[in-house]
Every structure is written in C-alpha cells, then in structure tokens.
Amino acid sequence: MTSADATIASKARPLPAWKRLLLSEYLVLILTVVYFAVMMFVVPEIATADTLLDVLSAMMPLLVVAIGQTFVLIVAGIDLSAPSIIAMASVVGASVMTGDAGYANGSGLEVIAGILAFLAVGSVIGLFNGTCVTRFNMPPFIVTLTTMMFFSGAAIWYTTVHTDASSIGNLPRSFIEIGQGRVAGLPLSLAVVLVVAGAAHFILSRTVYGRWLYAVGLNPKAAAVSGVPVRKVIFWAFVISGVCAAISSVLYTGRLETGTPVLGQRILLDVIGAAVIGGVSLFGGKGKILWTIFGVLFLTVIDKSLQLMGLPIASVFAIKGSIILAAAIIDAQRHRLLVSR
Amino acid sequence: MSGFRGKFSLLVLQNAPLLLFAVLVIVFGLMSDRFLTPINFVNIVNQASHIAIIAIGMTFVLLIAGIDLSVGANMYLSAAILGVFLVGMPPLVAFPVVALLGLAFGAVNAFMITQLRVAAFITTLATLFIGRGIALYFSGNKMVPFSKSVLAFGRATYLGVPSAIWVFAIVLIIALVVLKLTTFGRQVYAIGADPDAAAKAGINVKRVVFTVYCICGVCAAVGGLVSGSQVAVASSTFGFQKEFPVIAAAVLGGTSLFGGRGGVLGTVFGAVLIQTVENGLVMTNANPYIYPLVISVIIFIAVFTDSSRTTVLERLERRKIRVEPD
Secondary structure, three states: OOHHHHHHHHHHOOOOHHHHHHHOOOHHHHHHHHHHHHHHHHOHHHHOHHHHHHHHHHHHHHHHHHHHHHHHHHOOOOOOOHHHHHHHHHHHHHHHHOOOOOOOOOOOOHHHHHHHHHHHHHHHHHHHHHHHHHHOOOOHHHHHHHHHHHHHHHHHHHHHHHOOOOOEOOOOHHHHHHHHOEEOOEEHHHHHHHHHHHHHHHHHHHOHHHHHHHHHHHOHHHHHHOOOOHHHHHHHHHHHHHHHHHHHHHHHHHHHOOEOOOOOOOOHHHHHHHHHHHOOOOOOOOOOHHHHHHHHHHHHHHHHHHHHOOOOHHHHHHHHHHHHHHHHHHHHHHHHHHHHO | OOHHHHHHHHHHHHOHHHHHHHHHHHHHHHHOOOOOOHHHHHHHHHHHHHHHHHHHHHHHHHHOOOOOOOHHHHHHHHHHHHHHOOOOOOHHHHHHHHHHHHHHHHHHHHHHHHOOOOOHHHHHHHHHHHHHHHHHHHHOOOOEEOOHHHHHHHHOEEOOEEHHHHHHHHHHHHHHHHHHHOHHHHHHHHHHHOHHHHHHOOOOHHHHHHHHHHHHHHHHHHHHHHHHHHHOEEOOOOOOOOHHHHHHHHHHOOOOOOOOOOOHHHHHHHHHHHHHHHHHHHHOOOOHHHHHHHHHHHHHHHHHHHHHHHHHHHHHHHHHHOOOOO
C-alpha cells in the first residue's frame, strides 16, 4: 500500500476517537490533566496557587536533567551519571562559594566562580563519558554506570575533605536566589529552565545537529554512510547531558541552600522514567523536548498528590511504580497500533 | 602493527581481567599479611556469594540482550516475606517458598516484556518501585529481623564450607549445566546473537525470554535469602541499588550487554573480583570513602580493556582478509 492509498483509506474510514486519542502526542498531557481533575476531589489542596507554584518549582531542576537525558536517549545512549554529576557539581560549586573558607570567598566574584565550577564539573564528566563511548567504543550503560559510582563516592569524599559536616552551607544570598527567588510571583528558576528548554528545542528541531541526532539514533550505519560525523554527534550529546545536569545542580543547590553530596541520589530513575513516559524511546531516534516536559510534569504532579495525601512511603513507591508501568503499557499498545496501520 | 606485537597485545587484552586480578592480589598481599590467607579467601567467596548468585541470573537476562533492574527490589521483597510471614517455618520449607515467590516476581516481569511488549528497562524499573513499595508495606518501614533458624543456617558450615558458598555452588552448577548442555542454553545464546534469525530457525523466542526472566527472579530471591541469613536484619535499604554491582559483576566477567556473548563462570569471576577489592581495601585499612572510587575504577579498566580487545580483534581480522592490490 503506498502512502497515497493510506491517506485515502484513513479518510474513508476515520479512526475511532479513542484510537486518535491514544495516538496523540499530547496523550501524557491529557492523562496529567485527567489525573489532576480526579485528584481535585481527593485532595482539594492540590488546586491552590501555592501548591501549583510548588509543583512548578519542584519540577524545574528535574526538567533540566531530563532535557539533557533526552539528547543522549535520542542517539540510543543512556546517561546514568547525571545524578552523580548533580552531587559532584553541588559540592564543588559550594566549596568555591561558601562563606566558610570557600576558595573564592570574599573575592566579590564568588557567585560567578561558583557557577563556573558547577558547569566545569558537568562538562568535564560529560566529556569523559563522551570520549569513552565514541573513542573507545565502550557501552554507554557501563561507562556512565562507572562514572556514576565514581562521582557519587567522590562527592562524599570531597565533602569530608572540605568540611566536618555532611554538607557545605553558608552560600551567598544572591546564589540562593537563583533556586528560591520569585519574580512577579513566578520562580526565578523558571527563567533558567525556559532558556534551556528553548535552546534545546531549537537545537533539536531547527539545526543540522538536531537532524543528525535523530539520524544517528535511528540507524548509525546509514547515518555514517550519508556523511554524518556519528562519533562527534554522540560525543556532544553526552557533553550536553553533563552541562544540563550541572545547571540542574545549580537550581537544586540554590533551593536547598547547601552543597550536598547525596543530592539527586534518588532521581536517576525518575529522570529516565519521565523522558520515556513522555514518549522518548530508549532505542534512539525518537524524542522531543515537549514530550519530556509532559513526562516530567506527569511525574511531578503524581509525586505532589501522593505527598499531599500523606501516604506512607510504601504506597508512594508502589503507586508510582504502577503508574510508570501503566504509562509504559499504554505506550507499547500505542506503538503496536502505529505499526499495524 | 607488526604481527607479533598485535598478537602479544591481543594476548594481554584477552586475559586482562585475570591479569588485573593477579595484580590486585599481589598488591593487597604485600600491603597486608592477613590478606593472602586461606581463611580470608573463603571469607571473600562467602561475602561474594549473594552478588554472584543474583549475577548468575542476570547473566541469562543479559545473554538475551535484556536487562533486569528489579533484582534489588526482589531481594528485599523476599527477605521481607521471610522475616514477616514465614517466621515459624524451618528454612528448608521457607526457602523454597520464597524462591517460588521470586519466580512469580520474575514471571510478572516476563509477562509484561513478552506479552505486552513493554521494554525490559521500563518494565523492571516499574517493578523495582512496586516491589520495594510492597516490601516496605509488609515490613511497616521497619527493620525486619530473621528467625533463629534462618540465622543458624547463615552461620552454619558443612564440611568446613559456609552454607552461603554451598548455595552459590549449587546455583552455579545448575546454571552451567543449563547453559552449556541443554537445548535451552543454546537457544538463549541464539536469541542473544540474533532474535530474528533465532525465530526463523524455529525457536520459540517468547517462551525462552519468559523463562530467562523467571530464572533471574529465582536467583534474585535466593540471593536475598543468602544475604539476609548473613546480615541478620533487613533494613529498609536492603538490596537498594544492588542491580548495579550485579550488572557490573556480569560485565566484568565478559558478558556483553548486547546479548549473545558471555557466561556464568566469567560472572562468578567478576563477583569475586569486586569482593576481593572491597576485602583488600578493608584489610589495608583504606579510607572507607575511597572504596566506591577504587571499585569503579577497576570496573572501568576491565570494560575498557574488553572494548579495546574488540577493536584490536577487528583490526587484526581486517588485515587477514584484505587483499592488497599491487
């Protein structure tokens, strides 16, 4: 059947509404809205302005890591090291800025130096991951697994070298504002995230590099034959992921007012889960920033509602797992439907 | 690259994990006189048993190019069931019951993956959360102590060998026989190498994949039992993120994440190697904060040499088959 025939056939017999809904790229957003509407009856507090702002500021750092992860997932890679980058950048950046014997304390430039330290840590680890994957042909899962183990440990070790406490506090006020501040009632971190998301969306949809990413993810051999610099494309995806994790670390650290070596320890599976729920494929070649945003929104709303219901941690785990599974099953059926058409 | 140098570097690369192991043993042996003793060796294997048992199950999954992130949750769930519901039962009855429940856990994963066609990564990620949630619910978010008979089993030795090593040896032998001597074993390798070709050759791919995840579930539960009987209480972080050292052990032993290559003997070697490093660091009184750094560097070196070996092999083979035009 040619594509012209397909169009005619689908015009002649329009899909039933539920199928169209299942195939819509806004499915996750719709599910979130439905979930939210149901929750308004269970926990009415969820619909207050305060809660919504809370959800918004809670999802910002997670969103930035997930955007970075999207780049790596599109080239069929995976970056397990993102949370350890968050932790490492947090303690290194904090050790530069802190009022307790920080390296740049009192220089007047401590906030700028600190933020540069965050970004340096993120890009160096990203460079290392990218080099191992592209130059030494090591599987991304294992490379980033070892960098995750190494830097989670290194972050704790670095903290013990720098201070007797378990975290590095006394950060400059102007830095904390980045994570906590509000402008006209909206979180300041929103501005940071909008810039990152806008840039990422632009790269993916409007640049040659963006098209190369999808080409490499769909079929690296075909891409290489067509002249795409496959290694470079994959390499930069890992660097982007590292830098995004560092930016997310700035937001997290600012929110918590301390550089913490266990920061982000538990968000690894949330990050990958959010991207995949949004519709990004683990096998590469498929993903959009908008989808990732929907996925993160979905997970954050669920987290917040479970928190508001005051459920024990056991139920939170079980419910969250079931929801991830339900979303994955829906996605699998959706894929089957797409293939059968 | 000259022929001799190429072959030499290949020889080194092929035995890199063994060389690494030898170097580590010598270094730790020189640094601590308690390290190179028979008792310490038994100790290392004893401590490595639970990781090795779970990693043997994981090897089956990796051989078909799958992945199971839920093994740590399965461990915790098994330990929680043993400590909360099966208190009065003697270990000889309770352990098979828990192993069967582990099989059921694996079967849930298998059902999602083969029947509903959800990606293994996401399925097992979800069951990780669900399994931990159910286990936390059973345990009431508290420490789960084990009964005296379970602890007695954990401390027992038979013919001078600790019980954990016996369980480990039995699991290893069964796995070896299944992989090397049965049709099922050959089908596992065939599916890992090329699932489409395996299906065309008449292999019931779904059934084999289903069985593989069940095997992994049983191994995870048995690993949880062994570990539980050794540590006496299961805290709420029991088995947390155990999937990572387990996968690392398999990969250290030469099992590929892309399926079709590897085996359980290598996996056991990987698990013992990781435990040797940890034990050596304890024996030499290293700073505990350094442990994860050293272990990750060693896993990295092993995988790095493995990848270089593949590259060198490709280069050598290319030389042989290319006909130089003159």
